[in-house]
Amino acid sequence: MKESKRMFLHYISGIIILVTGFIHLIANNLPDIGTIIHESALYPVNLIMLLSALTYHMLNGVRVILIELIPGRCAAKAITWIMFLVGIALYIYGLQVFLNLFWPVE
Amino acid sequence: MSVDKEIEVRFKIFRFNPKIEFAPSWQEYKVKVNRSTTVLDALLKIKEEQDPTLAIRYSCRQAVCGSCGMMINDKQMLACFTRVLELGSDVIKVAPLKNYRIIKDLVTDFNELFQKEKQVKPYIIRHDLEELLSPTGTYKQTEDELLRYIQFADCIECGMCNSACPVSATDPLYLGPMILNRAYRFISDPRDLGFEQRLKVIDSEHGCWRCHFAASCSAVCPKGVDPAKAIQLLRRALVKKAILGISSSKKVELIPMEHIKGKLELPRGWR
Ligand code: SF4
Numbered sequence: 001m002k003e004s005k006r007m008f009l010h011y012i013s014g015i016i017i018l019v020t021g022f023i024h025l026i027a028n029n030l031p032d033i034g035t036i037i038h039e040s041a042l043y044p045v046n047l048i049m050l051l052s053a054l055t056y057h058m059l060n061g062v063r064v065i066l067i068e069l070i071p072g073r074c075a076a077k078a079i080t081w082i083m084f085l086v087g088i089a090l091y092i093y094g095l096q097v098f099l100n101l102f103w104p105v106e
Numbered sequence: 107m108s109v110d111k112e113i114e115v116r117f118k119i120f121r122f123n124p125k126i127e128f129a130p131s132w133q134e135y136k137v138k139v140n141r142s143t144t145v146l147d148a149l150l151k152i153k154e155e156q157d158p159t160l161a162i163r164y165s166c167r168q169a170v171c172g173s174c175g176m177m178i179n180d181k182q183m184l185a186c187f188t189r190v191l192e193l194g195s196d197v198i199k200v201a202p203l204k205n206y207r208i209i210k211d212l213v214t215d216f217n218e219l220f221q222k223e224k225q226v227k228p229y230i231i232r233h234d235l236e237e238l239l240s241p242t243g244t245y246k247q248t249e250d251e252l253l254r255y256i257q258f259a260d261c262i263e264c265g266m267c268n269s270a271c272p273v274s275a276t277d278p279l280y281l282g283p284m285i286l287n288r289a290y291r292f293i294s295d296p297r298d299l300g301f302e303q304r305l306k307v308i309d310s311e312h313g314c315w316r317c318h319f320a321a322s323c324s325a326v327c328p329k330g331v332d333p334a335k336a337i338q339l340l341r342r343a344l345v346k347k348a349i350l351g352i353s354s355s356k357k358v359e360l361i362p363m364e365h366i367k368g369k370l371e372l373p374r375g376w377r
């Protein structure tokens with residue numbers, strides 16, 4: 001993927017974090033609206049979107065910092081791949097936590 | 107103060123010859139300066155009257171060639187464009203530009219910088235070779251189109267923006283503000299068709315996305331070029347291309363001109 005696409009996604013995921021994070025805060029802190037959100041499909045969908053955006057935004061941020069600090073073109077490629085694999089692992093782990101939370105296996 | 111009235115100022119100058127010395131040192135000189143003396147004048151006076159071994163690079167003496175950039179009182183400045191007394195300091199500290207290899211004393215090595223510049227093809231790229239070889243007209247350019255890039259074309263390649271850039275300091279592969287500004291200058295020129303050819307370098311891991319937009323580069327530019335703005339505009343062009351598929355290369359109209367008709371003699375090996 002081109003760097004411009006990666007960074008565009010970085011900005012978009014930043015906006016998604018703001019919106020979904022806000023909904024998450026409302027859901028957990030305002031009893032009236034919170035209960036409605038908790039009981040609808042919005043709550044799990046919002047959490048999964050927050051998880052996706054956070055994982056991408058956080059790991060891409062770390063990738064950018066590491067690329068700046070560790071010189072070398074090969075290093076940049078290796079860092080990108082490592083972050084990609086760490087991202088997949090974290091995402092699978094997060095999804096599994098949510099699945100257990102919302103649809104627990106009896 | 108009359109122009110002729112002279113004041114003695116102390117110069118603390120960075121000295122280092124990496125070929126024979128292990129570590130740099132600071133050497134002090136006293137120079138009499140008047141209201142019009144520039145830092146470059148003072149350095150040349152030191153070289154002529156006190157220490158001929160002092161190494162300096164300069165050429166035009168009028169802020170045009172971009173050779174005499176150095177750290178003056180810890181800030182990137184052109185020595186020929188900075189009057190000693192306007193610094194308002196009794197001691198003037200002069201050192202080579204940061205973020206470059208030192209050749210000797212105040213002379214830094216720009217070779218790596220110019221190698222990076224080659225990668226972004228800093229010239230107008232066109233595909234109508236026949237027209238270039240046998241011109242029949244001139245490419246139309248409106249005033250608005252000219253104003254879109256003229257500020258960025260004012261760069262004198264002094265390299266001071268790269269020296270002030272915090273990213274260039276940590277990432278030696280980062281293209282840096284000077285080169286990215288050069289790339290944008292040509293990309294935004296309506297006559298240029300080379301946007302796609304430059305993408306690989308400017309849209310890479312060490313290209314324009316590494317800029318933190320602190321704008322230290324624009325703050326030190328002696329020509330008001332604003333490379334930080336060029337980088338932001340470059341990013342806009344890249345996103346337009348990556349997300350919407352819109353290229354920054356435009357079609358330019360050719361205005362026929364009878365009197366310039368004729369065959370150009372190009373050097374051998376150009377075709
Ligand atoms: S704006 Fe970008 S290029 Fe300019 S100094 Fe800051 S990081 Fe470097």
Ligand code: SF4
Nearest residue numbers: 261262264265267327
């Ligand atoms: S942009 Fe300004 S500071 Fe940078 S090289 Fe050009 S003239 Fe010098």
Ligand code: FES
Nearest residue numbers: 166167172174186
């Ligand atoms: S000597 Fe040319 S810019 Fe200073």
